[in-house]
Amino acid sequence: MERNQMLRQVAVMRQSFFDQGFLDEQFVQLEELQDDANPNFVEEVVTLYYRDSSRQILNIDQALERNPLDFNKLDTYMHQFKGSSTSIGAKKVKAECTQFREYCKAGNGEGCMRTFQQVKKEYAILKRKLEAYFQQVRVQSGPSETACRPRN
Amino acid sequence: MSFSAPLMENGFSSPRNESFPAGLRVLVVDDDPTWLKILEKMLKKCSYEVTTCGLAREALKLLRERKDGYDIVISDVNMPDMDGFKLLEHVGLEMDLPVLMMSVDGETSRVMKGVQHGACDYLLKPIRMKELRNIWQHVFRKKIHEIRDIESHDSFDGIQISINGSDLSDDGHMFCGEDLTSVRKRKEFENKHDDVGDHSSPKKHRVVWSVDLHQKFVKAVNQIGFDSKYEVGPKKILDLMNVPWLTRENVASHLQKYRLYLSRLQKENDLKASFGGIKLSDLPSKDPAGSFGVQSSISGNQNDVPNGRYQYSGENFFAQDLDTKNHEGDLKRVVSESTDTKSTLTADLPDPQETRSSQMSFDHSFASLDSEVNYTAIPAQYSWSEAPQFKEEHKPLLQLEDGFSQLPPSGLHHIQIDPLQSASSITSGLSVTGREICGPEKIKPLYAQFNGNHVSLLSPKESAIDSFPVQSKSHMVKHQSFEPISTAISGMKPQGFNLSCITDFESCQRNLISATDTTFAPFNEDLTVCWLQGDCHSMNFELPNVEFTDYTDPGFIAEFPIYLCDTLTSDNECPFDTPEYPIVDQGLFLS
Numbered sequence: 001m002e003r004n005q006m007l008r009q010v011a012v013m014r015q016s017f018f019d020q021g022f023l024d025e026q027f028v029q030l031e032e033l034q035d036d037a038n039p040n041f042v043e044e045v046v047t048l049y050y051r052d053s054s055r056q057i058l059n060i061d062q063a064l065e066r067n068p069l070d071f072n073k074l075d076t077y078m079h080q081f082k083g084s085s086t087s088i089g090a091k092k093v094k095a096e097c098t099q100f101r102e103y104c105k106a107g108n109g110e111g112c113m114r115t116f117q118q119v120k121k122e123y124a125i126l127k128r129k130l131e132a133y134f135q136q137v138r139v140q141s142g143p144s145e146t147a148c149r150p151r152n
Numbered sequence: 153m154s155f156s157a158p159l160m161e162n163g164f165s166s167p168r169n170e171s172f173p174a175g176l177r178v179l180v181v182d183d184d185p186t187w188l189k190i191l192e193k194m195l196k197k198c199s200y201e202v203t204t205c206g207l208a209r210e211a212l213k214l215l216r217e218r219k220d221g222y223d224i225v226i227s228d229v230n231m232p233d234m235d236g237f238k239l240l241e242h243v244g245l246e247m248d249l250p251v252l253m254m255s256v257d258g259e260t261s262r263v264m265k266g267v268q269h270g271a272c273d274y275l276l277k278p279i280r281m282k283e284l285r286n287i288w289q290h291v292f293r294k295k296i297h298e299i300r301d302i303e304s305h306d307s308f309d310g311i312q313i314s315i316n317g318s319d320l321s322d323d324g325h326m327f328c329g330e331d332l333t334s335v336r337k338r339k340e341f342e343n344k345h346d347d348v349g350d351h352s353s354p355k356k357h358r359v360v361w362s363v364d365l366h367q368k369f370v371k372a373v374n375q376i377g378f379d380s381k382y383e384v385g386p387k388k389i390l391d392l393m394n395v396p397w398l399t400r401e402n403v404a405s406h407l408q409k410y411r412l413y414l415s416r417l418q419k420e421n422d423l424k425a426s427f428g429g430i431k432l433s434d435l436p437s438k439d440p441a442g443s444f445g446v447q448s449s450i451s452g453n454q455n456d457v458p459n460g461r462y463q464y465s466g467e468n469f470f471a472q473d474l475d476t477k478n479h480e481g482d483l484k485r486v487v488s489e490s491t492d493t494k495s496t497l498t499a500d501l502p503d504p505q506e507t508r509s510s511q512m513s514f515d516h517s518f519a520s521l522d523s524e525v526n527y528t529a530i531p532a533q534y535s536w537s538e539a540p541q542f543k544e545e546h547k548p549l550l551q552l553e554d555g556f557s558q559l560p561p562s563g564l565h566h567i568q569i570d571p572l573q574s575a576s577s578i579t580s581g582l583s584v585t586g587r588e589i590c591g592p593e594k595i596k597p598l599y600a601q602f603n604g605n606h607v608s609l610l611s612p613k614e615s616a617i618d619s620f621p622v623q624s625k626s627h628m629v630k631h632q633s634f635e636p637i638s639t640a641i642s643g644m645k646p647q648g649f650n651l652s653c654i655t656d657f658e659s660c661q662r663n664l665i666s667a668t669d670t671t672f673a674p675f676n677e678d679l680t681v682c683w684l685q686g687d688c689h690s691m692n693f694e695l696p697n698v699e700f701t702d703y704t705d706p707g708f709i710a711e712f713p714i715y716l717c718d719t720l721t722s723d724n725e726c727p728f729d730t731p732e733y734p735i736v737d738q739g740l741f742l743s
Contacts, residue, residue: 026278030579033193033281041193049186079230080184083256086278 003140010136022126026089043134049088050127056081057120064113075104090094092122173288181211181227181239182254187277191226191595194281207236215247223291229255229262234618237269249289254279366391369403538725
């Protein structure tokens with residue numbers, strides 16, 4: 001059936017996130033929190049994350065434009081951003097964040113800037129993927145009464 | 153839901169009802185909205201009652217407004233408006249609630265810091281729900297310990313009396329006396345279980361030393377100190393305070409707490425000192441919570457008894473907790489004695505092992521949460537509290553600048569400014585033993601008093617000297633942190649460790665009684681903090697009053713002006729070699 005197909009598609013998509021290292025266990029935690037009281041919990045959280053973190057990214061970008069670089073500040077910002085990214089289980093993004101902080105500690109401005117480009121890249125990729133994913137999820141749950149979420 | 157009641161009824165052997173820990177009232181503080189949402193959901197799934205908060209200040213406000221409204225607090229370590237550790241201390245001091253810290257950073261040093269500041273646990277993000285499920289154990293454990301304390305001591309040290317309704321100022325956390333009375337009765341009959349259902353019955357909560365009470369306390373101490381040379385004992389203080397419901401044990405335990413607190417501060421100060429000693433300029437001004445701006449006008453915070461050190465800092469103040477007995481009285485809405493007791497006051501002062509003490513300090517430093525008052529975190533290395541560790545000599549001046557206070561190395565005391573903490577907390581780790589405490593007073597009155605008594609901002613010498621001898625017995629450290637201004641005065645107490653902290657939120661003041669240190673901090677608007685210490689301060693509790701007289705040493709005074717100048721103009725280190733000076737981190741009082 002079409003619906004089953006769609007379900008499968010969503011499931012496959014979801015699984016790929018884990019297999020390819022985009023998301024980690026935290027995402028599953030979010031899914032487990034979703035219930036009748038909050039049927040769209042995961043999507044809400046992810047949306048909140050992207051909204052809040054865009055501000056953080058802006059801060060870092062601005063801080064990276066300064067001269068000389070304030071590594072303490074950069075580290076603080078990144079710490080915040082990393083904390084946020086942890087909330088949705090953004091694995092690759094987190095890894096880049098860690099790298100960034102290493103460069104900060106080392107006072108390596110060049111490294112910071114390069115890494116931050118990576119951070120933003122992973123951030124954007126994940127965002128696209130998740131948007132597509134939730135769209136699918138919504139499509140699926142639209143017609144039905146209950147929220148449809150792919151589960152392993 | 154009141155947790156303590158059921159415990160008492162059942163001898164805390166079993167939860168009050170089957171629903172426990174359901175309904176546990178949790179306050180979550182995190183500046184990250186995503187995490188806040190997640191945690192809220194997780195906690196709700198655990199059947200807890202959740203309140204979320206995005207700002208530390210707001211959290212404190214909530215906590216203060218509903219004193220008995222929460223059972224446990226979970227807070228992130230990194231928050232924009234206030235350092236999580238400071239919040240931790242405040243909560244510990246004022247409300248004596250278990251606090252869990254969270255962070256994405258799991259570095260051992262951070263975790264250790266959390267524990268030092270009194271965190272019951274340190275959670276690493278990402279947090280799993282199962283970790284949250286068990287947080288109720290912290291609440292339970294705390295209650296058990298409290299009750300055990302009560303049971304095992306004759307004194308009220310471990311007894312916490314919670315009094316509903318505050319007969320003190322609205323922002324005071326003072327519990328009214330009715331519960332104390334009933335607690336006392338209870339004690340007499342060795343009846344540990346009160347009628348739990350009655351809100352007025354003592355629930356073995358801690359006595360909260362509100363600002364007013366603390367003031368009375370300090371006043372009593374001062375009085376005794378001024379009038380005589382003998383040591384001030386808890387009984388005497390109690391008599392003078394004339395607070396019917398207060399017991400000698402309360403006073404004693406209050407002092408004890410501060411002692412611990414001070415000793416902890418000292419320890420921290422020592423650590424910090426190793427990082428660079430006292431540096432006025434080290435204050436991280438970025439820290440919103442704690443940076444004391446030099447600009448803040450300093451309203452002469454002064455302890456009544458300038459016996460101790462006075463620190464004036466525009467925005468920093470040192471709170472010295474020298475308090476073997478209790479000093480908190482005047483923390484306005486700040487200090488919760490219970491927290492203090494645990495942490496700071498213990499017989500062994502110099503050893504700042506109690507995490508609580510650190511809590512206390514942090515607390516104090518939060519005197520002005522809402523304002524930029526920063527405390528200079530002065531890691532008070534004072535070993536006021538303990539004779540053995542007592543570092544005698546209190547350094548003459550401690551300058552605080554941006555939260556740094558340097559103590560002139562005239563004495564053995566160590567005062568260190570903790571740059572890390574300075575931002576928002578002044579830790580007064582001074583614990584004075586055997587000294588009388590000058591009643592700390594609210595900033596305004598204190599200030600006046602202070603001036604009147606001994607220290608005039610501009611002519612500290614005379615007053616300082618005068619106050620010292622009188623005060624030989626008690627030191628009072630007052631830290632006042634004003635929102636705009638903060639000055640800290642610490643008095644030293646030779647023996648009993650009295651620390652009174654007063655925090656006037658509006659005015660951000662704190663009074664800490666530090667018995668050992670006679671630092672006098674002249675009030676100087678431009679000055680952040682000045683600690684003036686006598687030559688020989690025996691911060692040691694056990695030290696006799698005699699040591700106080702050292703304060704009057706003119707040489708001591710002489711240093712003062714110089715010091716002031718220096719501090720005014722630069723953030724350089726105190727002319728004295730102060731590394732050993734413990735800086736008391738006021739953190740006790742919150743404004």
